[in-house]
Amino acid sequence: MELIRGQKLKLADVTTSAAFEVQIDVQSNLVVDISCFGLDETRKLSDDRYFIFYNQKTSPCSSIVLEASPHSAGFKLNLSALPPAIKTIVFAATIDQEGTMSAIGPSSLRLVENGKERLIFPFSGRDFASEKAVMVAEMYFKDQWRFSAVGQGFNGGLSALLKHFGGEEIEKIKETIPAAPKVNLGKVTLEKRGAAQKVNLTKQGQTVHINLQWDEPKGGFFGSSAVDLDLGCMYRLKNGDRGVIQPLGGNFGSQNGSPYIFLDKDDRSGAAADGENMYVFRPEEIELMVIFALIYEGTAEFTAVNGRVTIEHKGNFEILVPLNNPEGGKRFCAAARIEPDENSIRITKDELYFAGHVDCDRHYGFGFQWKAGRK
Amino acid sequence: MAVSLTKGGNVSLSKEAPNLTSILIGLGWDARSTDGGDFDLDASLFMLGENGKVRSDLDFIFYNNLKSADGSVVHTGDNRTGVGEGDDEAIKVELTKVPASVSRLAVAVTIHEADARKQNFGMVSNAFIRVVNQADQKEITRYDLSEDASVETAMIFGEVYRHGGEWKFKAIGQGYKGGLGPLASSFGVNV
Numbered sequence: 001m002e003l004i005r006g007q008k009l010k011l012a013d014v015t016t017s018a019a020f021e022v023q024i025d026v027q028s029n030l031v032v033d034i035s036c037f038g039l040d041e042t043r044k045l046s047d048d049r050y051f052i053f054y055n056q057k058t059s060p061c062s063s064i065v066l067e068a069s070p071h072s073a074g075f076k077l078n079l080s081a082l083p084p085a086i087k088t089i090v091f092a093a094t095i096d097q098e099g100t101m102s103a104i105g106p107s108s109l110r111l112v113e114n115g116k117e118r119l120i121f122p123f124s125g126r127d128f129a130s131e132k133a134v135m136v137a138e139m140y141f142k143d144q145w146r147f148s149a150v151g152q153g154f155n156g157g158l159s160a161l162l163k164h165f166g167g168e169e170i171e172k173i174k175e176t177i178p179a180a181p182k183v184n185l186g187k188v189t190l191e192k193r194g195a196a197q198k199v200n201l202t203k204q205g206q207t208v209h210i211n212l213q214w215d216e217p218k219g220g221f222f223g224s225s226a227v228d229l230d231l232g233c234m235y236r237l238k239n240g241d242r243g244v245i246q247p248l249g250g251n252f253g254s255q256n257g258s259p260y261i262f263l264d265k266d267d268r269s270g271a272a273a274d275g276e277n278m279y280v281f282r283p284e285e286i287e288l289m290v291i292f293a294l295i296y297e298g299t300a301e302f303t304a305v306n307g308r309v310t311i312e313h314k315g316n317f318e319i320l321v322p323l324n325n326p327e328g329g330k331r332f333c334a335a336a337r338i339e340p341d342e343n344s345i346r347i348t349k350d351e352l353y354f355a356g357h358v359d360c361d362r363h364y365g366f367g368f369q370w371k372a373g374r375k
Numbered sequence: 376m377a378v379s380l381t382k383g384g385n386v387s388l389s390k391e392a393p394n395l396t397s398i399l400i401g402l403g404w405d406a407r408s409t410d411g412g413d414f415d416l417d418a419s420l421f422m423l424g425e426n427g428k429v430r431s432d433l434d435f436i437f438y439n440n441l442k443s444a445d446g447s448v449v450h451t452g453d454n455r456t457g458v459g460e461g462d463d464e465a466i467k468v469e470l471t472k473v474p475a476s477v478s479r480l481a482v483a484v485t486i487h488e489a490d491a492r493k494q495n496f497g498m499v500s501n502a503f504i505r506v507v508n509q510a511d512q513k514e515i516t517r518y519d520l521s522e523d524a525s526v527e528t529a530m531i532f533g534e535v536y537r538h539g540g541e542w543k544f545k546a547i548g549q550g551y552k553g554g555l556g557p558l559a560s561s562f563g564v565n566v
């Protein structure tokens with residue numbers, strides 16, 4: 001059964017089961033978060049634990065469970081196990097960055113029972129104007145469970161939605177919820193050079209994790225042609241401190257003192273599952289940080305190693321920077337840069353190839369003194 | 376205590392309020408709480424003969440024709456947003472002045488520019504129609520349309536009609552595709 005905005009029906013008309021899934025698929029280049037709210041009879045979020053989202057994926061009664069992948073989220077519901085105080089369940093889609101819901105493509109909410117689609121509510125950017133938070137649909141109890149295709153929202157985003165539900169401000173709620181592993185709702189790939197993503201640092205002091213991975217070139221045996229890629233960065237902080245962090249010369253940085261950037265380990269083969277990792281503990285202190293990958297040993301070039309850098313802020317965003325425009329003959333790649341953007345940071349894909357550190361420094365204008373080093 | 380009706384239900388106004396001479400038909404809905412264009416709902420009333428049609432176009436009482444020729448029906452005016460408690464629009468009827476050739480008063484609500492604004496009744500919350508005795512301002516009956524309003528853009532909320540020597544009210548909750556124009560046409564108004 002296909003619904004249009006405003007349409008209402010009794011759930012019993014489409015399913016006799018109290019256990020089913022609600023699947024929401026949003027087509028968009030933007031990061032669209034899917035969440036769900038269990039409201040009391042006055043349509044208020046009187047219990048914060050019934051705000052189900054990527055940091056709180058299960059309701060206390062386990063009758064609402066979020067399962068999500070990029071741009072898609074499914075809620076497993078069991079209405080019979082829901083506390084009687086919960087009278088309404090609202091499914092919402094929110095954007096926590098630049099852009100509005102008018103930019104989304106063909107999207108849908110589906111109710112699926114035992115693998116069978118019982119209803120579908122298609123919606124798209126044409127239904128919206130400047131909304132950043134949309135109540136896609138709701139289920140509510142009035143004599144019996146009913147379904148309404150809402151499709152209305154708020155320009156003010158998630159915090160406006162929470163205000164509508166009488167809930168606490170989002171920041172307060174997030175503080176009360178222990179951080180949990182992130183689901184990849186915030187996954188963005190910066191495909192092209194110059195592509196940038198502004199991200200919000202919702203929690204001061206939360207760590208940005210940078211990971212470099214690459215593949216061993218095919219045909220090489222037993223390390224004779226193993227490639228060693230190093231992850232490193234050049235940085236300048238707002239307090240004026242500047243420097244280079246890289247395995248070369250053993251400059252691993254520091255977690256507890258300036259620059260609050262720490263390089264975890266040197267994976268010399270690329271075989272370790274987690275690649276090379278660098279952590280930025282105070283991203284808000286950065287004025288300019290250039291993340292680079294360096295081929296230290298081996299005959300391979302960037303053209304053969306399929307390098308990729310991931311920049312992740314747990315529970316917030318995950319940005320993939322594939323090194324997909326490799327140039328032969330150059331062993332130094334400035335993959336991406338991090339800069340401040342108002343109260344947040346902006347990540348821009350550069351993927352510029354240089355003969356080495358000195359050329360890179362010259363390009364970005366750090367002004368370091370260079371001398372040769374070796375691991 | 377007012378009689379609460381569900382779709383299709385009816386009540387005798389004359390029995391609930393003996394000596395009833397004049398009523399106020401109140402219509403209400405919640406203002407839009409989300410962002411986007413306001414819900415501008417318009418109430419109108421059709422004075423219908425036995426055949427279910429208006430006697431003339433003047434029997435169509437709406438925002439551009441607020442008073443019937445005989446003065447028995449008066450629309451109190453247009454509300455453009457639904458803001459405020461209580462009735463958003465109201466129509467007063469002097470039952471004793473309604474001509475004998477009129478057997479039914481059909482009360483409809485339509486959404487202004489529904490197509491252009493992509494709106495329907497399913498997006499509007501807490502729509503109701505109620506009948507109040509003007510003599511003592513007591514509510515005689517009320518019909519809450521919340522669960523009966525869905526994708527329609529025009530709806531007959533209720534009907535006040537003669538039954539023997541009594542006046543009765545029926546909760547209709549019947550939707551029409553299209554707006555005020557097609558609805559008026561169906562009652563024989565030349566639009």
